[in-house]
Amino acid sequence: MNLLGLLVAVPLGFMVAALLLRGSGRWLILAAAPVMAGLALWLALLPPGTTLLVGNWDLPLGILLRADGVARLMVLAGALVIGAIGLHALVDPPGGKDGGAATAETFWPLLYLMWAGANAGFLTTDLFNLYVTLEMVSLAAVALAAMGSLAAALRYFMIAMLGSLAYLLGVALLVANYNTVDVTLLAQVARLDLATVMALGLMTAALLIKAALFPMHGWLPPAHAAAPAPASALLSAIAVKLGFVILLRLWFEAFPAITGSAALHVLGGLGAAAVIYGSIQAMRQDRLKPLVAYSTVAQVGYLFLAFPLVAGAVEPSSAWAGMTLHGVAHMLAKAAMFLAAGLMLKAAAGDRIADLGGLAQAMPLTVTAFGLAAVSLMGLPPSGGFTAKFLLLSAAIEQGAFLYAGVLVVGGLLAAVYLFRALSACFAPLAGAGPDTASRGPVTGGVKAVAPLALAGLAIVMGFAGTALVDVSAIEVPWATPTVIQPEVAP
Amino acid sequence: MSGAFDLILCLMILGTAGIALFVRDALAAIAFFIAFGNLMGLAWLSLGAVNVALAEIAIGAGVTGILLILARARLLALGDPVHSGDTPTWLWLGAFAACTSFAVLLAATVLSITPESGLDRVVAPLMPGLGIENRVTGVLLAFRAYDTLLESFVLLGALVAVWSLAPARAWPGRPAEPRMADGQMHQVAGASGRVLLPVALVMAAYLVWAGSDLPGGAFQAGTVLAGGLMLAAMGGAIGLPRSDRPLLRAALVLGPLVFLAIGLGGIAAGGFLIYPKGLAKALIVTIEYTLFLSIGVTLALLVAGPPVADSPVPDAGGNG
Known part of the structure; x- marks a missing residue:
């Protein structure tokens, strides 16, 4: 049935x-x-x-x-x-x-x-x-x-x-x-x-x-x-x-x-621009949630940067898998990051990144969840984000698409810049620390950190399940049907 | 219909649309918008699309018109200016140029398509198996029932979305009474509302029944019911319910739930949304009657808006 x-x-x-x-x-x-x-x-x-x-x-x-x-x-x-x-x-x-x-x-x-x-x-x-x-x-x-x-x-x-x-x-x-x-x-x-x-x-x-x-x-x-x-x-x-x-x-x-390939490169180009623009905007934010939101603008860019890479590949499955896995990894990591950010902002003195000081001691699990999600978003190994970017990067290099390859690398670096900025703020000493606040214990029980931690953990674990996920992504791919992707003539 | 009639109709549609856009007085603009909606309905009728015509007149002109009138009254009560401000000339010209070029491009596209209705040939032989005559109903409740099922949940979700705007102290309360501020208007609305609600009920019930074989169906009938309910509420003949009343919740979910249950019941007959042989018409009519009730209540409450606080606060409308 x-x-x-x-x-x-x-x-x-x-x-x-x-x-x-x-x-x-x-x-x-x-x-x-x-x-x-x-x-x-x-x-x-x-x-x-x-x-x-x-x-x-x-x-x-x-x-x-x-x-x-x-x-x-x-x-x-x-x-x-x-x-x-x-x-x-x-x-x-x-x-x-x-x-x-x-x-x-x-x-x-x-x-x-x-x-x-x-x-x-x-x-x-x-x-x-x-x-x-x-x-x-x-x-x-x-x-x-x-x-x-x-x-x-x-x-x-x-x-x-x-x-x-x-x-x-x-x-x-x-x-x-x-x-x-x-x-x-x-x-x-x-x-x-x-x-x-x-x-x-x-x-x-x-x-x-x-x-x-x-x-x-x-x-x-x-x-x-x-x-x-x-x-x-x-x-x-x-x-x-x-x-x-x-x-x-x-x-x-x-x-x-x-x-046609021209149209695919327009999408790819917009994707590349989104990666750079979203990352720069995220770096310029001084409040936490807008930073995470601009990171979504950048991460969406990778999905479209992959379009010309999939279409241009002789054997598209690895670029296709990279694109699909990037979508999945972003789902897990970004949901984890928003949930963690919500908890962090409730505990912090204000909604600015500078207000996050002392949170690493006060809510270690939540900050860990934020950090693990950041690892996947930056594309550091081992994580779903790394597997996805690795697949896309190798497809780009194989095709000689060095502009896209460059954006993939630079985007990861920029993500590291803005995400480490938020993370390091959590490890900074409590802003305006008084004698009473310096000694405060964890402000949230473990229960609240479970969901963001689990999601961020899944984004990391994805890095170990790469082969299995690539196999799933290849089920009934479009080019397995009679239509073959041959974007050579622009309309 | 004759070419002259069509030509006049087209000119009137363009004229009413133009006036609705350019007139500065909001009430006049609304009046011409409603006229525009009715004329569009006539145009659909002239094209032979009776179901679309019914929907256009009921929703495009009727419900939207009431919504605009209520919005204007709300803005007046808030002391907002309800006439449009000055628009810079370059914006007019730019918008005109953009709309004209898009319209020309779209017209060229539509004219480039060879007119043939291949899907009609597919639908016709399948109709006898359903036991109903109206092909639109066949499409909406059998061949594409899955789309309609999801749409019925979209409508329900729209009401939930409107409710989510209620201020904390107003939840779960009643929407603002859509009473006419003017005494005489209130009396007119009250008298007509009392008469029209039963008429609307009978008419809606007929539209559902007729929908099996003639133009009509749950959506059109639901709109008629909503119109009757709204007029009755505007005249004070009926009160608006609290959003947490169990009976209200049941009325809202009844149609989508029955539809979903029948869809799941189909799994026993072979698969999701499969109607067992011979039962198709009975199940379709059941879905249509329950759906019509839920659609009517949902539409009326959508127009009424989110619950507001009971205390007489002038701006308690979720604004701000």
Whole structure:
């Protein structure tokens, strides 16, 4: 029996239950986290080629769910990340600015909505169905961002809405042109015409907004920095990844024959610019959460820097694995870092990096979690971030793409600069230390540090599971189908 | 319909859109926006897309119009200027140039597509198996039921998102009463609300039933129900519920939950969202009736906005 639908249906069931249980709905995460982790693990271990036609309606009319490598890894990482964030939110409730009761209750249905939307989006091959999942995730993301700053969330909402409309317009053009919006079918019939180019352009622009790729990143830092820690973690780990995965479906699966190398290098170039710009902005921040948020802008850049490397490779699987694993490692590390940063800011005197002094003694576990997450984000061995960057770097050198190789190296160095700056502040003596504060013990019990520590630990452990993860990422890669990626002629 | 009618309709659509954009008075702009929405509905009707026309008029003109009127009233109460400020000429020209070039490009794209409806050929032979006639319903509740299931949760999530904006001391409370400030207007709204709510209920129930074979369905019917509920609330005929009322929560989740349960029940028949043979119509009608109720209540509460504190605070609307 095929249970792919459960990965979407179960979180939706939890969303309904959370709404019915009202204030007590938060306890549902104790059941949801293990159940979803189990389902995701089951998905990762399924035999290759597992698909589900929802309702048994054939293509081109129906909707195909498929457990390819990207879906397996993203759903599994998503289950671990969202589960951990949820469990963390039990001990560190997202009360928002005014300790809002509305925030504390509505956080839960929104979390499950995002969970269902993300899983649905990772699994489906249908571009209209992807629009619906994009709406599920964006809606939850906007509401989560509004828990911190209404102004930032409103800006996010406006631009996300524009993105949704542009994406939908692209879908409409495709369905009129091809009578199908399934990427596996589009791959067989794709042709270079005005409607396809227009649709691909509109959808790509829309998804770059959703994925916050430079220069469409403007909405991200204020929204991600202001939200409560569990909300920020969901936004940076999950929300931006869906746009990226849909772009994979479009560029590598549906239209590899159309996307010329020039266009791929535009995406790669934007990715490279995002790495440099995001890192420099992160270095310039003097508050902790904006620093972590700008780090997301930089890390998203690597995902797109990988596009020309995948397309240009003779044997694309290692660049593909590097790109996918980077997405997974960033999910784990960034969620850990936002949760740790939230705890650190609650214990610190203020929200500036200079205020973090003394925290290494006061909350060693939390600072350790921050440090381990930083190791993966910088790409130091052993970590998931290192494995991913190593794969991308070797692909870049193999192809003689030294500009991309250079950005990969420099980006890692810049990340080290801004992340060590925050870490070293934690080890500095307490600012304005008085006799009473100098001797204070740990300010938070171990329980609160468990989730960030576990997620950061997973990001490190990924470094040891490299081969297995590379194998999973290669399940049903697009070029295994008849369409071969040969981006030689620019449109 | 005749070419002359279409031409006049197009000119009126452009005209009302232009006036809604350029007129400085907010109320006039809203009035022309509502007229624009209704004319768009007529355009869809003229294209033969009756379901889209119903949705456009009910949501595009009706619900959005009420939302804009309530937003204007809220802004007036806050003392905000509700007329548009001066826009620099270069911005007008820039926006005009950008929109015109995009429209031209889009028109060229649309005209480049060979008009043929290949999907219609795929849908037609599948309809007899469902036992319903309306192909749009067939698409929404059978062939693409998965999309519709997820959409119903998006709508539910939208209300949760609006609720999340409630200030701490207002949770869990009631939304602001959407009463008309003006006494006479209040009386009109009260009288019409009392009459219209039962009419809306009957009409909505008919739209769901007709939706199996004729244009109509849960979304259109839900909008009609929402309209009736909103008018009744604006006239004071019904009060708005507290957000934590168990009955309210049940009404909100009923449709999505029944849909999800039927979808999961399909696993017994072979897979997620598979309708057992012969039961398709019965299950579709069950989903549509429960979904219509939930959609109606959700839409009405979406327009009503987040709970506000009971104490008479003038700006308790989640602003600021």
